[in-house]
Amino acid sequence: MVKIIVLVKQVFQTADLRVDRASKTIITQGVPRVISETDKNAMEEAVRIKEKHGGKITAVALGPPEAKEALREALAMGADEACLLTDPLFEGSDAHATANVLAAAVTKILEYDLILCGAYSEDLYAFQVGPRLAEVCNLPQITFVAKLTLEGDRVVAERDLENDRQVVEAKLPCLISVTREINEPRLPTLMAIMAASKKPTNTWSAADLKLEAGELGFNGSLIEVLRSTVSAGERKRVTLQGEPNEIAPKLVKALIEEGVLKA
Amino acid sequence: MSSQEYNGVWVFSESPQLMLELLSKGRKLADELGTELASVAVGDLDPQKLIQHGADKVFAVSQPELKAFQVDTYTDVFESLFGERRPAILLIGATRNGLEFAPRLAERLKTGCVTEATKLELDAEKKFLLVDRVTWGGNLTETHISKAKPQIATVARGLYTPLPADSSRKGEVVKAEPKFKPPSTKIVETRPKEAKGVKVTDAATVVSFGRGVRKKEDMALIEQLAKTMGGVVSCSRPIAEDLRWLPVDQYVGLSGQKVNPKLYLAVGISGQIQHLTGIRGSRIIVAINNDPKAPIFEFSDYNIVADLYQMVPALMDAVKQLGKS
Numbered sequence: 001m002v003k004i005i006v007l008v009k010q011v012f013q014t015a016d017l018r019v020d021r022a023s024k025t026i027i028t029q030g031v032p033r034v035i036s037e038t039d040k041n042a043m044e045e046a047v048r049i050k051e052k053h054g055g056k057i058t059a060v061a062l063g064p065p066e067a068k069e070a071l072r073e074a075l076a077m078g079a080d081e082a083c084l085l086t087d088p089l090f091e092g093s094d095a096h097a098t099a100n101v102l103a104a105a106v107t108k109i110l111e112y113d114l115i116l117c118g119a120y121s122e123d124l125y126a127f128q129v130g131p132r133l134a135e136v137c138n139l140p141q142i143t144f145v146a147k148l149t150l151e152g153d154r155v156v157a158e159r160d161l162e163n164d165r166q167v168v169e170a171k172l173p174c175l176i177s178v179t180r181e182i183n184e185p186r187l188p189t190l191m192a193i194m195a196a197s198k199k200p201t202n203t204w205s206a207a208d209l210k211l212e213a214g215e216l217g218f219n220g221s222l223i224e225v226l227r228s229t230v231s232a233g234e235r236k237r238v239t240l241q242g243e244p245n246e247i248a249p250k251l252v253k254a255l256i257e258e259g260v261l262k263a
Numbered sequence: 264m265s266s267q268e269y270n271g272v273w274v275f276s277e278s279p280q281l282m283l284e285l286l287s288k289g290r291k292l293a294d295e296l297g298t299e300l301a302s303v304a305v306g307d308l309d310p311q312k313l314i315q316h317g318a319d320k321v322f323a324v325s326q327p328e329l330k331a332f333q334v335d336t337y338t339d340v341f342e343s344l345f346g347e348r349r350p351a352i353l354l355i356g357a358t359r360n361g362l363e364f365a366p367r368l369a370e371r372l373k374t375g376c377v378t379e380a381t382k383l384e385l386d387a388e389k390k391f392l393l394v395d396r397v398t399w400g401g402n403l404t405e406t407h408i409s410k411a412k413p414q415i416a417t418v419a420r421g422l423y424t425p426l427p428a429d430s431s432r433k434g435e436v437v438k439a440e441p442k443f444k445p446p447s448t449k450i451v452e453t454r455p456k457e458a459k460g461v462k463v464t465d466a467a468t469v470v471s472f473g474r475g476v477r478k479k480e481d482m483a484l485i486e487q488l489a490k491t492m493g494g495v496v497s498c499s500r501p502i503a504e505d506l507r508w509l510p511v512d513q514y515v516g517l518s519g520q521k522v523n524p525k526l527y528l529a530v531g532i533s534g535q536i537q538h539l540t541g542i543r544g545s546r547i548i549v550a551i552n553n554d555p556k557a558p559i560f561e562f563s564d565y566n567i568v569a570d571l572y573q574m575v576p577a578l579m580d581a582v583k584q585l586g587k588s
Binding site for chain 2: 174
């Protein structure tokens with residue numbers, strides 16, 4: 001029986017995010033919160049492993065109280081129990097401080113053979129928490145995994161690299177980060193959604209994890225965000241008018257003059 | 264340790280091309296700081312080549328176990344090489360290997376790391392590296408600083424141009440035998456992905472399509488256009504990840520490939536910020552979309568409000584006409 005922890009991050013649906021240009025902040029009001037895509041793949045992979053080998057899946061989320069919603073979804077997908085790490089002291093944590101809190105939860109309270117997570121989160125694309133957590137817990141890590149097999153006490157994972165596919169083995173316990181290619185996450189059935197509400201969800205604060213304020217949030221972070229600017233590209237924005245057969249030659253001429261199309 | 268004890272700029276990538284690009288930026292930063300630029304040559308990489316492209320000092324590591332990148336051995340190696348001589352700045356190539364390596368090493372050294380940097384500069388007092396990165400689904404660019412050193416940043420391909428090789432440049436090659444523990448993972452096999460011609464990240468012309476293309480069969484139209492224009496086909500994220508019409512390594516966006524062609528044609532792509540972030544490096548962007556309100560038109564050089572099913576054949580005709588004249 002393999003004990004699996006799946007790290008689930010709740011993010012705002014990025015496609016719906018807009019910027020307030022004056023304050024240079026993100027408008028999150030009314031934007032749905034969802035499980036970050038690759039974390040869903042990690043959750044699905046855990047369920048598939050359990051279906052084949054048996055085991056227990058614990059979904060862990062670090063975030064505001066609202067992140068409970070993401071955990072409910074993870075439970076509906078097939079997690080056996082969930083664990084919400086929430087505390088105002090966690091707010092403003094960077095990847096280092098986040099990994100520190102997760103490490104406290106997985107080492108001080110939970111048991112595991114395998115930690116699964118997405119290779120990146122949908123909102124920040126930092127690629128950091130998985131490797132940092134593996135380092136704190138002194139675990140082997142295999143990242144960007146597109147195919148995973150459990151064989152006894154070891155995993156065989158196929159990494160998707162720029163030019164190569166790389167097959168890597170590691171003994172349990174280890175940490176695996178997955179890409180979206182690894183599987184197609186299931187949509188929970190109504191039965192599963194109803195059953196999820198009966199599954200246990202524990203909530204732990206900094207005090208429960210025996211963490212001090214100095215190692216949390218902004219104080220515990222190694223990165224400081226100095227300023228934000230609204231992303232914008234400076235482009236010509238020339239509109240070509242007319243019927244397609246009138247526009248086409250105009251465009252071709254313009255592209256030749258730009259030196260980006262060879263005559 | 265006080266900040267005076269941190270010295271030098273180091274760069275590293277297991278990708279030889281990216282290494283040269285990092286050396287170019289590293290050289291600039293080292294000159295501004297009045298310090299040296301160091302790098303690490305593992306395996307077959309010729310240390311002299313790194314010197315010719317800007318390094319002052321190259322640590323040549325030849326232990327056979329280190330030939331292939333592995334995250335835990337390389338983390339040990341860099342920890343060992345740094346020893347007491349902690350650099351002020353370390354730039355790492357943002358390949359997928361680099362992206363699993365940089366945060367792990369940063370955690371080992373208890374320092375900050377900024378991944379996928381889009382801009383690197385020094386603050387006025389030259390104490391900190393200011394690193395820009397795109398965040399929040401591409402909506403904001405944030406400037407980060409690391410409160411600890413070395414300040415680590417990962418840099419993607421194509422951001423900097425290698426310096427020309429200068430065979431008269433002098434540098435120091437230090438033969439090093441860094442310590443490392445046996446790896447906790449084993450590489451069983453590394454096989455090249457099936458060749459699919461020119462990659463979207465290398466192409467001078469990229470013809471990309473999105474949900475404006477209604478059926479999978481209609482992709483043929485886009486492929487013909489790409490062929491006519493001498494380019495390669497790419498797509499937006501939903502085409503690869505939701506519809507799975509093309510492999511995931513062929514979609515362009517914040518989470519996909521970041522391209523920097525001379526010419527980028529966005530056909531039937533609405534222009535989600537996620538996509539726009541991947542095409543920022545393009546020299547000229549042409550957008551074809553039947554919705555005049557499509558966000559892509561805010562970020563393009565040439566805007567064509569038209570039905571792609573009429574516009575694409577017309578454009579192919581015009582390009583073919585050109586060949587005849």
